Amino acid sequence: DGGITQSPKYLFRKEGQNVTLSCEQNLNHDAMYWYRQDPGQGLRLIYYSQIVNDFQKGDIAEGYSVSREKKESFPLTVTSAQKNPTAFYLCASSIGVYRGNEQFFGPGTRLTVL
Amino acid sequence: AQSVTQLDSHVSVSEGTPVLLRCNYSSSYSPSLFWYVQHPNKGLQLLLKYTSAATLVKGINGFEAEFKKSETSFHLTKPSAHMSDAAEYFCVVSELSGSARQLTFGSGTQLTVLP
Numbered sequence: 001d002g003g004i005t006q007s008p009k010y011l012f013r014k015e016g017q018n019v020t021l022s023c024e025q026n027l028n029h030d031a032m033y034w035y036r037q038d039p040g041q042g043l044r045l046i047y048y049s050q051i052v053n054d055f056q057k058g059d060i061a062e063g064y065s066v067s068r069e070k071k072e073s074f075p076l077t078v079t080s081a082q083k084n085p086t087a088f089y090l091c092a093s094s095i096g097v098y099r100g101n102e103q104f105f106g107p108g109t110r111l112t113v114l
Numbered sequence: 115a116q117s118v119t120q121l122d123s124h125v126s127v128s129e130g131t132p133v134l135l136r137c138n139y140s141s142s143y144s145p146s147l148f149w150y151v152q153h154p155n156k157g158l159q160l161l162l163k164y165t166s167a168a169t170l171v172k173g174i175n176g177f178e179a180e181f182k183k184s185e186t187s188f189h190l191t192k193p194s195a196h197m198s199d200a201a202e203y204f205c206v207v208s209e210l211s212g213s214a215r216q217l218t219f220g221s222g223t224q225l226t227v228l229p
Contacts, residue, residue, distance in 0.1 A: 004157075040123070042204060042219030043158075058216075090157055102148060103217065105157035 003027065004106035006091050011111045013078070013085070021076045021109045023091035030096050032074035033103060036060060037088040046089075049074055050096070078111065086113045116141045118207045120220035128228045133177075133192040135223045137205030140186065147188045148206040148217075149179055158204065164188065175199070200227045 004025045013019045025032065031050050035043040045058030049068040063082025068074055074093075078085045088110050092103040121136040139145060146165045150158040162173025169181040179190045188205060205220040 006157075040221065042221045043217075044219075045216060048216070088155075092158075102160050102163055105150075105159070107157045108155070110155070 004091060004093055004104055006089075006106040006109050008109060009107065011109055013111065013113050015113055016080045018077055018079050019111065021078065021089055021091075021111070023074045023076065023106060024072055025074075025091075025093045025104075025106075026072060027093055027104060028071070029093035029104070030071070031094045031101075032068070033092040033094075034058075034064070034066065034074070034076045035090045035092065037090060037108075043090060046076065085111055087111060116145065116207045116209045116218050118205050118218055118220040120203075120205050120223050122223050123221065124224045124226065126226040126228060127195045129197055130194050133190070133195045133199065133225065135190040135203050135205075135225065137188045137190065137220060138186055139188060139205070139207045141207055141209050143209045146208040147179075147181060148208070149173065149177070149188075149190050150204045150206060152202045152204065152222075154201075161190070161203075195225075195227045197227050197229065200225055 007022045033048040034046040037043050044060050046064050047066045049055035052071050055066050055068050065077045088108050090108045091106040094101040094103045117140045119138045148163045149161040152158045161177050162171045164171045164181045172178045177192050202222045202224050204222050206217050208217050
């Protein structure tokens with residue numbers, strides 16, 4: 001069964017702690033993305049990666065970090081520098097970054113900072 | 115620069131009546147346009163996409179959308195709403211930004227289907 005998995009589904013963090021969100025895909029896609037979704041808003045791009053060992057900042061990268069050591073995996077670390085981390089985080093992948101390529105989304109991780 | 119505006123934040127329809135979700139876009143180039151649906155606490159699912167072929171695009175679950183360049187619109191329609199259509203819908207535009215194609219999401223339209 002091909003798809004994108006994200007874990008955990010729900011995550012709680014104390015202020016000042018770093019936390020890493022997992023994203024794995026078995027679609028053999030080159031490109032992967034992380035988005036943040038807040039209530040009543042669309043998705044905002046945090047980071048994206050077009051290929052292994054390469055990634056670029058999106059619109060709201062401050063306070064986040066990523067790595068892309070394997071094609072299948074694109075973990076996101078929410079650092080203590082992120083001032084308002086409580087949100088729903090979505091990972092996505094696509095064949096490439098060409099105009100017509102749709103993105104496939106994982107089920108999301110809801111992060112709550114206590 | 116690209117942008118997308120979903121004209122209604124909430125739409126309510128009765129089951130069996132038509133659905134219209136409105137989307138206007140702004141793009142410097144010929145864009146690709148998508149509609150995604152999101153059920154509560156779930157990821158996004160692609161409904162349909164436009165990539166400069168036919169202007170009337172048919173998607174899954176009976177949805178379709180028409181690309182109108184003169185009006186810069188890409189409205190989503192369905193002839194007859196079903197209770198399972200209740201969800202949030204996102205209109206998305208894609209064009210070149212820097213070194214990669216990126217998506218810009220609308221703020222979403224919450225569709226309520228009344229029995």
